[in-house]
Amino acid sequence: MSRKHSADDPAALQAAVAGFVRAFGLHQTETTPCGQPISVSEAHAMGELAQDGELRQVELTRRRRLQKSTVSRLVGQLTGRGWVERAQAEDDGRGVVLRLTPAGRQAAQNLAEARRERFARLLDSIPAHERAGVLHAFDVMREAWDGDR
Structure with a gap:
């Protein structure tokens, strides 16, 4: 602290x-902190779709x-990158369902691997006795931010 x-x-x-x-590179809008040539927002959306297989666009809006x-x-x-396809929701003609294409699944897998490697290196650089405190501080910050909205 200063x-x-x-x-x-x-x-x-x-x-x-x-x-x-x-320090984390979040101000660099064209790459992820793990150095991938995709915006952080795109990477997060890809992660959500990879995790769930498909999502309604409105649900992606809520989660992000x-x-x-x-x-x-x-x-x-x-x-436009060929990573996501849109489809009409079967139960709601106005709803839009999003799915990863085969190329999108590969891109999501590459992003996940780069993220795992980057966070493993980051975790290794935090002294073991301070790791729980760092994770706790992030939880406290997120809860405070959510409570302030």
């Missing part, structure tokens, strides 16, 4: 989060906490 800020100063939290974002128009653009980008 000598300029105390732990109770919101500026200290802001500086810490900004430093993390920069994005606006409908943002998810529409995101799906358009993934469709």
Whole structure:
């Protein structure tokens, strides 16, 4: 923590989060923190689809906490890459179901492997006695963020 800020100063939290974002590369919009040539939003969407096999577009919107128009653009980008296909929901003529194509499943697998390797290296660089505290701090931050909305 900076000598300029105390732990109770919101500026200290802001500086810490900004430093993390920069160090992790989250400000670089065209690549993931694990160095893959895809945006973080696209990578997260691919992960959701790989996990579930298919999702309604509205569910992807909810899970990613994005606006409908943002998810529409995101799906358009993934469709343009040949990684996602859209289909009409069988039980609702207005609903859209998203699925990975075979190329999309391969891309999702490559992303997952790069992510596993990157996080394994990151975890190895955190002293073993501090790992639980780091994970706890992330949980506390996420819960605080969710509670502030």
